[in-house]
Amino acid sequence: MDSVQISKTSKMRDSSIELLRIFSMVLIVGHHLAIHGGFDWSDNSISIPHFWIVFLTMGGKIGVNLFVFISGYFLINSKDKVPDLKKIIRLFGQVLFFSVLFYFIFVAFGNETINLKSLFAALFPIGNSTWWFASTYLVMYLFYPYLNIFLHSLDKHTYQRLLILVFFIWAVLPTFTNKTYESNNLLWFFCMYSMAGYARLYGYNSKFKSYQYFLFALFMLLITYLATDGIVVLGTKLEIFADKDRFLYASQRITTMFSTFSLFLGVINLKKPFYNKFVNTVASATFGVYLIHENPYVSNVLWTKVFHCDMYQNRLMLIPLSAFAVLAVFVACTFLELIFQNTIEKLYMVLVNKYADLLNLKLQKMSDSFKKLIFGKE
Numbered sequence: 377m378d379s380v381q382i383s384k385t386s387k388m389r390d391s392s393i394e395l396l397r398i399f400s401m402v403l404i405v406g407h408h409l410a411i412h413g414g415f416d417w418s419d420n421s422i423s424i425p426h427f428w429i430v431f432l433t434m435g436g437k438i439g440v441n442l443f444v445f446i447s448g449y450f451l452i453n454s455k456d457k458v459p460d461l462k463k464i465i466r467l468f469g470q471v472l473f474f475s476v477l478f479y480f481i482f483v484a485f486g487n488e489t490i491n492l493k494s495l496f497a498a499l500f501p502i503g504n505s506t507w508w509f510a511s512t513y514l515v516m517y518l519f520y521p522y523l524n525i526f527l528h529s530l531d532k533h534t535y536q537r538l539l540i541l542v543f544f545i546w547a548v549l550p551t552f553t554n555k556t557y558e559s560n561n562l563l564w565f566f567c568m569y570s571m572a573g574y575a576r577l578y579g580y581n582s583k584f585k586s587y588q589y590f591l592f593a594l595f596m597l598l599i600t601y602l603a604t605d606g607i608v609v610l611g612t613k614l615e616i617f618a619d620k621d622r623f624l625y626a627s628q629r630i631t632t633m634f635s636t637f638s639l640f641l642g643v644i645n646l647k648k649p650f651y652n653k654f655v656n657t658v659a660s661a662t663f664g665v666y667l668i669h670e671n672p673y674v675s676n677v678l679w680t681k682v683f684h685c686d687m688y689q690n691r692l693m694l695i696p697l698s699a700f701a702v703l704a705v706f707v708a709c710t711f712l713e714l715i716f717q718n719t720i721e722k723l724y725m726v727l728v729n730k731y732a733d734l735l736n737l738k739l740q741k742m743s744d745s746f747k748k749l750i751f752g753k754e
Contacts, residue, residue: 459521536574
């Protein structure tokens with residue numbers, strides 16, 4: 377999909393970047409196991425499984441950042457002056473299909489009752505808490521042509537000053553003050569989009585090689601993880617540190633940003649890009665993997681009633697079990713998404729392709745009328 381897998385991957389898409397996309401989604405699946413797995417550490421127990429869950433939880437923040445970086449990297453050179461209607465319909469159709477599908481599946485099995493509130497949430501999944509990532513991404517996708525116009529209008533040095541300001545206000549300051557400075561998910565996506573866009577347009581310091589970026593990313597991840605484990609231990613002794621273990625690996629932290637962006641730069645600077653059809657096909661399904669496994673009905677039963685992760689909370693068996701669960705969920709969801717792409721999506725996109733130009737024309741007329749009403753004649 378064009379940066380969020382809303383269409384099949386281009387045959388020229390660098391598979392090293394697509395592997396990074398797959399890796400980011402695996403991390404996100406692991407994160408969801410950690411937060412939905414029914415684990416309860418309120419007894420302040422310290423164990424290897426506890427540290428393992430901390431590791432999985434960290435992965436989600438890394439995965440989301442990587443996913444948006446990849447999006448910005450590919451979309452920054454798009455020639456679209458307005459949002460691509462076909463891609464928006466495809467994305468929204470994908471979200472709507474899985475939302476409605478799982479709603480009625482769980483209704484059929486008696487796990488949900490039909491009522492106005494639940495039906496409304498299923499029919500209008502964008503904009504509510506069902507999938508915050510999908511909602512934020514769709515809004516970003518609506519704005520990316522205008523964001524591109526703005527970013528392309530900047531000269532190189534002005535762009536650099538913008539990125540320094542963005543990084544300082546929404547990464548450095550939050551790290552030391554634990555405040556968001558009026559940030560939200562959408563604004564943060566815009567920031568990451570801009571950072572990745574610069575990498576595509578100008579590139580960062582050419583003195584650094586890919587392996588150096590990888591080593592720095594590994595170093596930052598290790599430091600962040602060890603420091604987080606230290607906070608977990610302190611939290612069992614001092615109340616001031618209790619439940620503060622997520623402080624260092626939140627999305628808007630210099631530790632998370634340095635590690636994820638260094639990993640991203642290491643991949644895009646590899647000297648030998650390659651193409652692999654299988655990798656790119658799997659990567660094209662990653663957004664669907666997110667929509668399936670993080671559907672609220674699915675996530676409520678997946679980790680605790682299918683894999684029973686919480687039953688192994690204080691046992692070393694949790695490590696191989698959770699690793700297997702993450703990979704199994706990723707593979708199963710990929711399979712389901714690819715079936716959807718080649719059946720349901722293919723059928724409704726025939727209609728979309730047939731009537732898209734007519735719909736675009738009508739929307740353009742409506743837009744022109746609205747502009748004339750608001751702004752008057754040119």
